[in-house]
Amino acid sequence: MVKIRFLGAAGQVTGSGCLLEGAGHKFLVDFGQFQGDEIIVRQNYQPLDFKASEIDFVILTHAHIDHSGRLPLLYKQGFRGKIFCTYPTAALAEILMKDSGKIHEEENEWENRKRMRAGLDEVEPLYSFDDAEETVPYLYPMPYRKKHQVSEALTFEYFDAGHLLGSSSVRIEWLEDGLLKSILFSGDLGSGNNPMLPAADHPEPAQAVVIESTYGLEYHHNTRRRASQLAEIIEETMEKGGTVLIPSFAVGRTQEIIFELKAHYVSLDRLDDFYDIPIFVDSPLAIHATGIYEKFADYYRPEVAAKVKSPENPFDAPNVTYVSEHEASMALDRSPKSKVIISASGMCEAGRIRHHLKHYLWKRETTLVFIGFQAEGTLGRALKDGLKDIHLFNDPIKVNARIEFVEGYSGHADQAALDNWLEPLEPHLSHLFINHGEAPRSHAFAEEMESRLPNTRVIVADPKEFYEV
Numbered sequence: 001m002v003k004i005r006f007l008g009a010a011g012q013v014t015g016s017g018c019l020l021e022g023a024g025h026k027f028l029v030d031f032g033q034f035q036g037d038e039i040i041v042r043q044n045y046q047p048l049d050f051k052a053s054e055i056d057f058v059i060l061t062h063a064h065i066d067h068s069g070r071l072p073l074l075y076k077q078g079f080r081g082k083i084f085c086t087y088p089t090a091a092l093a094e095i096l097m098k099d100s101g102k103i104h105e106e107e108n109e110w111e112n113r114k115r116m117r118a119g120l121d122e123v124e125p126l127y128s129f130d131d132a133e134e135t136v137p138y139l140y141p142m143p144y145r146k147k148h149q150v151s152e153a154l155t156f157e158y159f160d161a162g163h164l165l166g167s168s169s170v171r172i173e174w175l176e177d178g179l180l181k182s183i184l185f186s187g188d189l190g191s192g193n194n195p196m197l198p199a200a201d202h203p204e205p206a207q208a209v210v211i212e213s214t215y216g217l218e219y220h221h222n223t224r225r226r227a228s229q230l231a232e233i234i235e236e237t238m239e240k241g242g243t244v245l246i247p248s249f250a251v252g253r254t255q256e257i258i259f260e261l262k263a264h265y266v267s268l269d270r271l272d273d274f275y276d277i278p279i280f281v282d283s284p285l286a287i288h289a290t291g292i293y294e295k296f297a298d299y300y301r302p303e304v305a306a307k308v309k310s311p312e313n314p315f316d317a318p319n320v321t322y323v324s325e326h327e328a329s330m331a332l333d334r335s336p337k338s339k340v341i342i343s344a345s346g347m348c349e350a351g352r353i354r355h356h357l358k359h360y361l362w363k364r365e366t367t368l369v370f371i372g373f374q375a376e377g378t379l380g381r382a383l384k385d386g387l388k389d390i391h392l393f394n395d396p397i398k399v400n401a402r403i404e405f406v407e408g409y410s411g412h413a414d415q416a417a418l419d420n421w422l423e424p425l426e427p428h429l430s431h432l433f434i435n436h437g438e439a440p441r442s443h444a445f446a447e448e449m450e451s452r453l454p455n456t457r458v459i460v461a462d463p464k465e466f467y468e469v
């Protein structure tokens, strides 16, 4: 018997982490950060109710910080086991964890200045850059579709989840009284129409499945039109002399939209028009991430891999400038020229995008384009929902910019893709756990699955519960 507890991403979309105990091991699948408003973020600081040093190993599904972002905290508190992951995940997790450590230090400095002024004691950051750096050697990369024997009793295998470079579903198998038992974690599942990554693999069936539900019961439309719609918005804004702001995560989505936008202009035989659009990728992370995207070209769909390896490598475009230095980032706001700025964070909660928002949102000729999921409680969600008065860096800002949402770029599976992944597994399923979704959505998805699978126990993950498989 393996006991399971959901440490996060239960009734919410961030903080992924599962504690499993059984088959002679105590281990985690993911240990990510909670991201969103203050109340959500506070969950990162709650004391762990297990001993970090007692965790044997971690199986990491992918590098996104809401899945990997508390690993340096685990290390800081005494964990010294292996962190299994795929090769690209190891490369991406290194830069993302270090970046996160740096952000925690910066936020902590700011917080402590505030506390000092109020006569309060200083507090420590969640973890530091050094903690993150010291966690990196524990990353233990391995390939997809190859069983890894952790001990006599337990093996696991990674499958491509098509969500981010290196992202995976993981199937864990253990021996119990001479019988093989299994649990399969979907991880974050891709939409199946990522411009670069292949669709998710179909793993072998398992008795228990944990499936994400970010877009349960919802269908993505517009996947064919997304690039032309984005191109239209950019052209309309530039004609008015405005700037297009695209809040986007530096790793993954940024590389994908540049790749697809260029391909769109190539398909129209208008490559010169693409080269006329000055695109600034304003993120120190993006340079590193793009290097990793080039290095692991073999993980893409074959036709994309061929392009990345050819002289027409889509990441080498003369109109795309990667901005690393802070000063150069600020200079973008001072230049009156029309341009496209792609900057993190994707939900406008942190990062350089907030400076650009402060500078551009009050201008009518600006367009703010959302291309990804905006979680409840984030500034991105508020802007997407039409909020007209906001505060940035203590200044009131009137939102006069045009706000657009280009659908179809989601990194997550919609109901059709969830069904496609789950259906071959259904005849074998005794337990179906639903996690990684906002509570009402996970419950609605569970209801649907209950009626479809009368012989399966369908459970919406609850962080207060212990489950047994």
Ligand SMILES: [Zn+2]
Binding pocket: 062, 064, 067, 163, 164, 188
């Ligand atoms: Zn993810």
